[in-house]
Amino acid sequence: MKLYDSRRAPNPRRVRWFMAEKGITDIEVIDVDLFKGEHRAADYLAKTGAPNVPALEMDDGTTITESLAICRYLESLYPEPNLFGRDPKETAIIEMWTRRAEMLIGTPLMMAVRHSHPALAALETQVPEVAQTNRQGAERALKLFDRRLAESPFIAADRLTIADIVAAISIDFARMAKFKIPDEMTHVRRWYDAMMARPAAGAGV
Numbered sequence: 001m002k003l004y005d006s007r008r009a010p011n012p013r014r015v016r017w018f019m020a021e022k023g024i025t026d027i028e029v030i031d032v033d034l035f036k037g038e039h040r041a042a043d044y045l046a047k048t049g050a051p052n053v054p055a056l057e058m059d060d061g062t063t064i065t066e067s068l069a070i071c072r073y074l075e076s077l078y079p080e081p082n083l084f085g086r087d088p089k090e091t092a093i094i095e096m097w098t099r100r101a102e103m104l105i106g107t108p109l110m111m112a113v114r115h116s117h118p119a120l121a122a123l124e125t126q127v128p129e130v131a132q133t134n135r136q137g138a139e140r141a142l143k144l145f146d147r148r149l150a151e152s153p154f155i156a157a158d159r160l161t162i163a164d165i166v167a168a169i170s171i172d173f174a175r176m177a178k179f180k181i182p183d184e185m186t187h188v189r190r191w192y193d194a195m196m197a198r199p200a201a202g203a204g205v
């Protein structure tokens with residue numbers, strides 16, 4: 001299999017971090033230079049159907065995009081350690097938190113970065129108000145995570161899951177927009193520091 005990746009981009013990093021947690025080393029990683037527009041090249045689009053990374057090309061040539069779809073596929077091939085849930089209840093709770101992490105934190109913080117960082121003007125028509133509104137929305141949503149992390153070491157279970165990976169990468173990426181975890185969110189801070197101390201945190205950056 002081949003993974004189309006782009007260093008420092010947050011969505012491919014989810015897959016790289018996920019692979020590192022599982023010790024997956026037998027997938028070829030191919031760097032796609034977003035700033036050179038390689039993801040918009042005709043051959044890339046013909047393969048992936050979408051101008052973005054990550055993309056996973058399976059051995060039969062089938063290619064899928066969407067970081068979480070790729071992680072789910074890899075979970076079925078490399079089941080341990082389990083990161084998506086071991087039974088229906090746990091799987092549902094992990095899915096709930098993963099969607100919250102993506103929709104309430106990940107997408108707003110990604111918009112905050114894309115609409116404010118000078119380097120990303122190459123990829124986005126930047127509107128400062130969009131950056132500001134999304135940043136504030138993510139800050140509000142983090143309160144929900146702080147309450148949850150007051151009672152649990154990880155977001156969705158008593159162990160690391162895909163929800164933690166999605167949320168931690170979102171916050172780390174937002175440092176590009178000088179985003180900081182608000183001081184009063186001590187539980188998010190404790191969890192985030194622990195996440196960043198994991199060896200897998202360095203994968204894809």
Ligand SMILES: N[C@@H](CCC(=O)N[C@@H](CS)C(=O)NCC(=O)O)C(=O)O
Nearest residue numbers: 009010011052053054066067068123
């Ligand atoms: N929902 C998709 C988002 C993929 C995505 O937007 N990737 C970014 C990099 S983080 C990209 O390829 N951007 C290219 C562009 O904006 O032109 C996923 O989770 O994989």
